[in-house]
Amino acid sequence: MKIENKTPIAEEIIRNNPTGHGLFAGIGDNFNSVAQVICELMDDAVSNLRANSGDPELSMRVVLSLENLGDAVEISVTDGGTGIADLSSALTIACRDGAQTPLNEHGFGLKHALASCDSSPEQMWSIRTRTKADAAANQYREVKAPYSMGTSELDKPMKVRFYSGTGDLPHPTGTSISVRCPMAKFRTVKPDRKAAPSDFHNLVRYIIEELRYVYAGILANTPITMEVWEISGGEETQHTLTPLLPVWEEGSVKDYGEIPCNLGGGPLTIRCKYGNILKNPSNAIYYKCNMESSGVELRINGRAIEHGMFDRVWGEAIHPSQNRFLVQVDLISDNPTALPATKNTKTSFCEADPRLKNLLSWIASYVPVPAKDVDSVELRCVRELTAKRENDPTALRVSREEPVFQKIGLKAKVDLFVGYIDRVTIYEAKAGKTKALDLYQLRMYVDGCALDNKPVDEAVLIAKRHSAEVKELRDILNTLTAPDGRPYNFRLATWDEEGIVIRQSA
Structure with a gap:
């Protein structure tokens, strides 16, 4: 076929830059629960502290504050890390210039979390940060909502404002991110299977369980500590988080310790442990000895990514008599290319990633499928x-x-x-x-x-x-x-x- 050469007689530029509000509305609401949104905010603090854990001047403390405002909840995450040196990069979609650990894999976390709490035109959020350079100048920097791309007169550029003092940041350096979440959306922290209505205190308890589970490996194996401050009716309650760990049945556990491995992207370490667990009645969601909370649990550097993957490993649904069986796998590496890719929400892995397929094959090869208990x-x-x-x-x-x-x-x-x-x-x-x-x-x-x-x-x-x-x-x-x-x-x-x-x- 002869292809005719065409010379355009004119051209025009496509104006496809989104407005800040339009972009926020587009990237928000991809989470099943505000508890997962809060984990996104916590990830940035955890990533910064892990990457700079050797600095004795930093505080390894992350504080989540949840304030009941009646029709909304003020969510704040404050850390004692290095602060954010470049707020422009931090607020640019998919920018990874400030990435410090695999937790910053996508460059979406902060923006995604803010938009998922509230992407309406009335969005209310702020970021206050203080680096060592800021501390030396006795200043802090702040940027506030609304999110903007600076594409028009109505979508004016966001500004970083400099103020004298500490900005009430509790440590010499660090960052505090606050966002207001409508109460109707905040109630998504309650698991679907919990039919009875929950008051604010019980909603906070669900978030605490989520954090204790998601960051169990970090709370157990690093100097990072986490607190949740519950503020309601003029009263403040402090909760210091401990790792949520399964209760293993004595004599059933096999612990491989640390095993060197390469899933196709470079060397990493696999920590693998499996056995039968006992039901913990104090938990609302995790380690309940049911299909949802048993099977295979995958983490990256102690942070939970995905669980309940029995069928993905062994090709069949878990049998009720196998509901107490649990495999815990933690992938240890600071090299993102060595690790299976996660989805933007960090609530699962990308299924087509060959590194994930190799990991599931490794589990099937080294962890025996539990026998079905015909005498249940x-x-x-x-x-x-x-x-x-x-x-x-x-x-x-x-x-x-x-x-x-x-x-x-x-x-x-x-x-x-x-x-x-x-x-x-x-x-x-x-x-x-x-x-x-x-x-x-x-x-x-x-x-x-x-x-x-x-x-x-x-x-x-x-x-x-x-x-x-x-x-x-x-x-x-x-x-x-x-x-x-x-x-x-x-x-x-x-x-x-x-x-x-x-x-x-x-």
Whole structure:
């Protein structure tokens, strides 16, 4: 094909520079929780302190202040580091001129965090900083919202203002970043599975758990300390953070210590430890011995990046009997090219990165997949319940793993099916505390039995204990009818009521 040479008769420049507000609105709201946003602000302080830990004049202390303003929360992160020498670079999107450790991998953290708290035109944030040069001149520097690209008369350039004194910074050098977050957004720190409303104190507790988990390796193995100041109703409460570590089951742990490795980008050190953990009831989110908080946990230099990766390593979903199994892997290196790339939010790794694939392969090669416990707590309880029903003279048929929805070929089974002389009862068993989904699962089995022409007179959800939401849902479902027109009859029971002892914490 002959390509015709064309000479343009005119040209014009594309004006595609965004406004500061437009850019902020575009990069904000990529986090699932304000707790993750706060970690972004903490990362900058941690990175600075780690990179300059040999300077005896610095304070290795990071303070998070959370002030309840009613309709908003004032979030402030203050450190005793070196201060920010170049505020222009720090506020330039994707600029890594000031990067000091792999925590500054993207050049997005500070801007991303500020925009995610509030990208509205009324945004309120400020940065106060003091370097050694500032301290020698008895000054500090400050820049305030709104974020601007300086692209028009309406989008005027941001200015760094110089003031005499310390600016209330608690150390000779350091930085304090403050941003106002609407209370409605701040409430995202509450985990979705926590149905009950939370007051400000409980919201702060969720953030504290997040920080103790995310920075556990840093709190445990570096001189950096962290505090959270909770301010509400004129009262201030100080919380000194300790690392949130799993409680390992005695005799189950294998610790490889430090192993040299190269994942394709240069040498690094892998710290690997695995075994079974015990449930910690004081935790709201982590180390709960469930699918979300077990499996494989990956960190970089002590900072948590991603967890719950069982299926990514071994190619199958974690089995409930494996929920206590945990693998902790910490990658130690100050060379970013040696480490798998993280996403901008630092809440996961980039899946296509070959260094990540090599890491997952390393784990699969050196950590044995835990055996599925065919004799799980739940199964042992069901066996005991089955034996009790088989000894009941009014029970004509007792069947475990009874198929339902057979007429449509669905492979679903109810834990226990009992045909009495005068009724049919089915059981769905859970070892621990129930949730609403368990009751809906039982409802599905009732519907399946109805479609199979095995109508159920009573459906029992049996567990160690039942949540308030399950009890409320039971009452609602009992006002409805099954596909065969028969009213539902759901009942809640406990293993204690059946005289069955839970021999292991579930």
